[in-house]
Amino acid sequence: MTIRPIIRYPDRRLAIPARPVTAFDDALRDLAADLLETMRDAPGIGITAPHIGIPLRVVVLELDAKDGPRTYVNPVLEWASPEMLMHREGSVSMPGLNDEVQRHARVRISYQDVDGNMQTEESEALRAVCHQHEIDQLDGMFWIQRLSRLKRERLVKKFEKMTRPPLALPDER
Template structure:
């Protein structure tokens, strides 16, 4: 397992849609393990392959120690509730800043596990927010694009200031 450098905002690779995974092999399992180690080192609770410069549709989430880490390959939102919630979000690619983003309160996703088996999962709250956030990233939509222009500009300025002071 390897901890990879994380692609930082505004790197254009974060705006590129990721390709579907077609090979469910040891390389995919190694990528998932590397993503988990990289996410833990960041630290974070979710990461995608594009966050480490690999343009594939792979997500790793670890929201709580009891459930452990889960890997979602080629995830797709199949259904989203009409009810919306606000949740504070950030990114391993833009550390040190976060803001409130509106998301669907519940979602149902379909995805493959690392062995290629099709799975479905219904989620709400934080897990639903994470699914939407990471699938957006796989589609090339960085989370700050969900903010108003004014909030986005303020956040980018704050992030740039943090980068200059570190």
């Protein structure tokens, strides 16, 4: 398991839709393990392969220690409830910033496990939010695109300010 570098917003690779996984092999299992270690190190509760520059439809979530980590390969949103909720979201690619995003309160997804077996999962609350957030990322939609233009512009300016290198002070002699 290796901690991989996380690409940062506004890297263009975050806007590219990820390709479906077709090979369910040791390389995929290694990628899932690396994603888990990278996410824990970030720290975060969800990560996609595109976050580390790999354009494949792989998601790892770890919402609590009791439930443990879960890997979702080629996830697809099958159904979403009409009920909505607001939830504070952020990204490992834009650390230190978050905002309220409106999402469906419950969803059903289909996906494959790392061995290629088809699965279905229904979720609500935080897990439902995470599924929607990470599937958006796999589709090339960074979470701030769900915000109003004004909120998005404010967050981007704040992130630029946070990540700007400090000004060098002239030598005092």
